[in-house]
Amino acid sequence: MSKLDKDQVIEKFTEAYKSAHGKTPTVEAKGGWYSIDGGKNVRLSALEEMTNDLASSGSNTKTAKKKPSKSDNKAATKTKTSKNPKGKSSFSVKDYWQEKIIAQNPGSKLPR
Structure with a gap:
Protein backbone atom coordinates (compact mmCIF):
# COMPACT_ATOMS: atom_id res chain seq x y z
CA MET A 1 0.00 0.00 0.00
CA SER A 2 1.47 3.31 -1.00
CA LYS A 3 1.50 6.45 1.10
CA LEU A 4 -0.82 9.16 -0.12
CA ASP A 5 0.06 12.84 0.03
CA LYS A 6 -3.11 14.52 1.27
CA ASP A 7 -2.38 17.86 -0.41
CA GLN A 8 -1.90 16.23 -3.81
CA VAL A 9 -4.99 14.04 -3.43
CA ILE A 10 -7.17 16.99 -2.37
CA GLU A 11 -5.83 19.14 -5.21
CA LYS A 12 -6.51 16.43 -7.82
CA PHE A 13 -9.97 15.81 -6.35
CA THR A 14 -10.78 19.53 -6.45
CA GLU A 15 -9.77 19.75 -10.11
CA ALA A 16 -11.77 16.64 -11.07
CA TYR A 17 -14.81 17.79 -9.08
CA LYS A 18 -14.67 21.26 -10.64
CA SER A 19 -14.46 19.84 -14.16
CA ALA A 20 -17.32 17.41 -13.50
CA HIS A 21 -19.70 19.67 -11.54
CA GLY A 22 -18.61 23.16 -12.58
CA LYS A 23 -18.02 24.40 -9.03
CA THR A 24 -15.29 24.12 -6.43
CA PRO A 25 -16.10 21.70 -3.57
CA THR A 26 -15.66 22.52 0.10
CA VAL A 27 -13.39 19.93 1.68
CA GLU A 28 -13.35 19.79 5.48
CA ALA A 29 -10.76 17.64 7.23
CA LYS A 30 -11.29 16.29 10.75
CA ILE A 36 -17.07 16.94 0.74
CA ASP A 37 -19.71 19.73 0.61
CA GLY A 38 -20.97 18.74 4.05
CA GLY A 39 -21.74 15.20 2.91
CA LYS A 40 -20.61 11.80 4.09
CA ASN A 41 -17.16 11.60 5.71
CA VAL A 42 -14.61 9.55 3.77
CA ARG A 43 -10.96 8.56 4.17
CA LEU A 44 -8.15 9.80 1.94
CA SER A 45 -8.04 6.56 -0.09
CA ALA A 46 -11.78 6.84 -0.81
CA LEU A 47 -11.21 10.44 -1.86
CA GLU A 48 -8.60 9.23 -4.34
CA GLU A 49 -11.06 6.64 -5.72
CA MET A 50 -13.69 9.37 -6.08
CA THR A 51 -11.12 11.42 -8.00
CA ASN A 52 -10.57 8.54 -10.41
CA ASP A 53 -14.33 8.09 -10.85
CA LEU A 54 -14.86 11.80 -11.47
CA ALA A 55 -11.95 11.95 -13.91
CA SER A 56 -13.22 8.95 -15.89
CA SER A 57 -16.83 10.13 -15.89
CA GLY A 58 -15.91 13.80 -16.39
CA SER A 59 -15.63 13.40 -20.14
CA ASN A 60 -18.86 11.40 -20.18
CA THR A 61 -20.81 14.07 -18.29
CA LYS A 62 -19.63 16.80 -20.64
CA THR A 63 -20.93 14.92 -23.66
CA ALA A 64 -24.16 14.04 -21.86
CA LYS A 65 -24.80 17.71 -21.07
CA LYS A 66 -24.52 18.63 -24.73
CA LYS A 67 -26.72 15.90 -26.11
CA PRO A 68 -28.49 13.34 -23.88
CA SER A 69 -28.87 9.96 -25.48
CA LYS A 70 -31.79 7.55 -25.21
CA SER A 71 -29.69 5.03 -23.28
CA ASP A 72 -29.00 7.67 -20.60
CA ASN A 73 -32.73 8.28 -20.22
CA LYS A 74 -33.43 4.54 -19.94
CA ALA A 75 -30.73 4.15 -17.29
CA ALA A 76 -32.18 7.06 -15.32
CA THR A 77 -35.66 5.54 -15.30
CA LYS A 78 -34.31 2.16 -14.20
CA THR A 79 -32.54 3.65 -11.20
CA LYS A 80 -35.65 5.55 -10.16
CA THR A 81 -37.83 2.43 -10.18
CA SER A 82 -35.26 0.26 -8.40
CA LYS A 83 -35.41 2.33 -5.20
CA ASN A 84 -37.86 1.53 -2.45
CA PRO A 85 -40.81 3.95 -2.79
CA LYS A 86 -40.68 4.96 0.87
CA GLY A 87 -36.91 5.41 0.72
CA LYS A 88 -36.34 2.93 3.55
CA SER A 89 -34.36 -0.24 3.34
CA SER A 90 -35.75 -3.58 4.49
CA PHE A 91 -32.39 -4.36 6.13
CA SER A 92 -32.40 -4.33 9.92
CA VAL A 93 -29.21 -4.41 11.96
CA LYS A 94 -31.07 -5.85 14.93
CA ASP A 95 -32.39 -8.78 12.87
CA TYR A 96 -28.97 -9.33 11.30
CA TRP A 97 -27.27 -9.71 14.69
CA GLN A 98 -30.03 -11.94 16.04
CA GLU A 99 -29.62 -14.29 13.08
CA LYS A 100 -25.83 -14.21 13.45
CA ILE A 101 -25.92 -15.05 17.19
CA ILE A 102 -28.34 -17.93 16.65
CA ALA A 103 -26.26 -19.28 13.73
CA GLN A 104 -23.01 -19.19 15.75
CA ASN A 105 -24.42 -20.55 19.01
CA PRO A 106 -27.56 -22.62 18.55
CA GLY A 107 -29.71 -22.61 21.67
CA SER A 108 -28.30 -19.36 23.03
CA LYS A 109 -30.52 -16.57 24.28
CA LEU A 110 -30.76 -13.30 22.36
CA PRO A 111 -29.75 -10.06 24.07
CA ARG A 112 -32.47 -7.77 25.24
Whole structure:
Protein backbone atom coordinates (compact mmCIF):
# COMPACT_ATOMS: atom_id res chain seq x y z
CA MET A 1 0.00 0.00 0.00
CA SER A 2 1.47 3.31 -1.00
CA LYS A 3 1.50 6.45 1.10
CA LEU A 4 -0.82 9.16 -0.12
CA ASP A 5 0.06 12.84 0.03
CA LYS A 6 -3.11 14.52 1.27
CA ASP A 7 -2.38 17.86 -0.41
CA GLN A 8 -1.90 16.23 -3.81
CA VAL A 9 -4.99 14.04 -3.43
CA ILE A 10 -7.17 16.99 -2.37
CA GLU A 11 -5.83 19.14 -5.21
CA LYS A 12 -6.51 16.43 -7.82
CA PHE A 13 -9.97 15.81 -6.35
CA THR A 14 -10.78 19.53 -6.45
CA GLU A 15 -9.77 19.75 -10.11
CA ALA A 16 -11.77 16.64 -11.07
CA TYR A 17 -14.81 17.79 -9.08
CA LYS A 18 -14.67 21.26 -10.64
CA SER A 19 -14.46 19.84 -14.16
CA ALA A 20 -17.32 17.41 -13.50
CA HIS A 21 -19.70 19.67 -11.54
CA GLY A 22 -18.61 23.16 -12.58
CA LYS A 23 -18.02 24.40 -9.03
CA THR A 24 -15.29 24.12 -6.43
CA PRO A 25 -16.10 21.70 -3.57
CA THR A 26 -15.66 22.52 0.10
CA VAL A 27 -13.39 19.93 1.68
CA GLU A 28 -13.35 19.79 5.48
CA ALA A 29 -10.76 17.64 7.23
CA LYS A 30 -11.29 16.29 10.75
CA GLY A 31 -9.07 13.63 12.25
CA GLY A 32 -8.18 11.87 9.02
CA TRP A 33 -11.73 12.03 7.66
CA TYR A 34 -12.74 14.33 4.82
CA SER A 35 -16.20 15.79 4.26
CA ILE A 36 -17.07 16.94 0.74
CA ASP A 37 -19.71 19.73 0.61
CA GLY A 38 -20.97 18.74 4.05
CA GLY A 39 -21.74 15.20 2.91
CA LYS A 40 -20.61 11.80 4.09
CA ASN A 41 -17.16 11.60 5.71
CA VAL A 42 -14.61 9.55 3.77
CA ARG A 43 -10.96 8.56 4.17
CA LEU A 44 -8.15 9.80 1.94
CA SER A 45 -8.04 6.56 -0.09
CA ALA A 46 -11.78 6.84 -0.81
CA LEU A 47 -11.21 10.44 -1.86
CA GLU A 48 -8.60 9.23 -4.34
CA GLU A 49 -11.06 6.64 -5.72
CA MET A 50 -13.69 9.37 -6.08
CA THR A 51 -11.12 11.42 -8.00
CA ASN A 52 -10.57 8.54 -10.41
CA ASP A 53 -14.33 8.09 -10.85
CA LEU A 54 -14.86 11.80 -11.47
CA ALA A 55 -11.95 11.95 -13.91
CA SER A 56 -13.22 8.95 -15.89
CA SER A 57 -16.83 10.13 -15.89
CA GLY A 58 -15.91 13.80 -16.39
CA SER A 59 -15.63 13.40 -20.14
CA ASN A 60 -18.86 11.40 -20.18
CA THR A 61 -20.81 14.07 -18.29
CA LYS A 62 -19.63 16.80 -20.64
CA THR A 63 -20.93 14.92 -23.66
CA ALA A 64 -24.16 14.04 -21.86
CA LYS A 65 -24.80 17.71 -21.07
CA LYS A 66 -24.52 18.63 -24.73
CA LYS A 67 -26.72 15.90 -26.11
CA PRO A 68 -28.49 13.34 -23.88
CA SER A 69 -28.87 9.96 -25.48
CA LYS A 70 -31.79 7.55 -25.21
CA SER A 71 -29.69 5.03 -23.28
CA ASP A 72 -29.00 7.67 -20.60
CA ASN A 73 -32.73 8.28 -20.22
CA LYS A 74 -33.43 4.54 -19.94
CA ALA A 75 -30.73 4.15 -17.29
CA ALA A 76 -32.18 7.06 -15.32
CA THR A 77 -35.66 5.54 -15.30
CA LYS A 78 -34.31 2.16 -14.20
CA THR A 79 -32.54 3.65 -11.20
CA LYS A 80 -35.65 5.55 -10.16
CA THR A 81 -37.83 2.43 -10.18
CA SER A 82 -35.26 0.26 -8.40
CA LYS A 83 -35.41 2.33 -5.20
CA ASN A 84 -37.86 1.53 -2.45
CA PRO A 85 -40.81 3.95 -2.79
CA LYS A 86 -40.68 4.96 0.87
CA GLY A 87 -36.91 5.41 0.72
CA LYS A 88 -36.34 2.93 3.55
CA SER A 89 -34.36 -0.24 3.34
CA SER A 90 -35.75 -3.58 4.49
CA PHE A 91 -32.39 -4.36 6.13
CA SER A 92 -32.40 -4.33 9.92
CA VAL A 93 -29.21 -4.41 11.96
CA LYS A 94 -31.07 -5.85 14.93
CA ASP A 95 -32.39 -8.78 12.87
CA TYR A 96 -28.97 -9.33 11.30
CA TRP A 97 -27.27 -9.71 14.69
CA GLN A 98 -30.03 -11.94 16.04
CA GLU A 99 -29.62 -14.29 13.08
CA LYS A 100 -25.83 -14.21 13.45
CA ILE A 101 -25.92 -15.05 17.19
CA ILE A 102 -28.34 -17.93 16.65
CA ALA A 103 -26.26 -19.28 13.73
CA GLN A 104 -23.01 -19.19 15.75
CA ASN A 105 -24.42 -20.55 19.01
CA PRO A 106 -27.56 -22.62 18.55
CA GLY A 107 -29.71 -22.61 21.67
CA SER A 108 -28.30 -19.36 23.03
CA LYS A 109 -30.52 -16.57 24.28
CA LEU A 110 -30.76 -13.30 22.36
CA PRO A 111 -29.75 -10.06 24.07
CA ARG A 112 -32.47 -7.77 25.24
